[in-house]
Amino acid sequence: MARLKLKEHVINREWCKGCGICVHFCPKKVLELDSDEKVVVVRPEDCICCKLCELRCPDLAIEVLSTDDVPAAPASDDDSQDDSNEQ
Template identity: 45%
Template sequence: MPISSINGCIGCGECVKSCPTDVIRLNSKGKAEIKYPDDCQICHLCRLNCPVDAITITPEKSIPVIVSWG
């Protein structure tokens, strides 16, 4: 499982909106929850768009973030 946890979620939904593979969903309490961890492409978009740094990606699955400047 690439994403290890979502702690401190404020329920803004930015991670849900930014995930290209629809891995994260808001649960009945309005908090982000990892529903399909095996489908995660480790793109880091959820982590980069989280305003409170609530998402942690496991070190063994983490890859360097590559930012295109063009």
């Protein structure tokens, strides 16, 4: 499977409650909480697109868009969006 490349983290600041689960479990320490106790991306270049922050977010406030997430584009490897190699 081709390595995923980050496009962007979409963070819904209205929904984020600042519990810090994503910050704590990010394997690359990409995320931090800001002064409002909302999650922010501080090291996007380190992101490996494991998407565990997105999966473990209790508030469904994070979405990690990567290269294979182009909407409606013909996907070359169908298994890539399930992150089946993670955890």
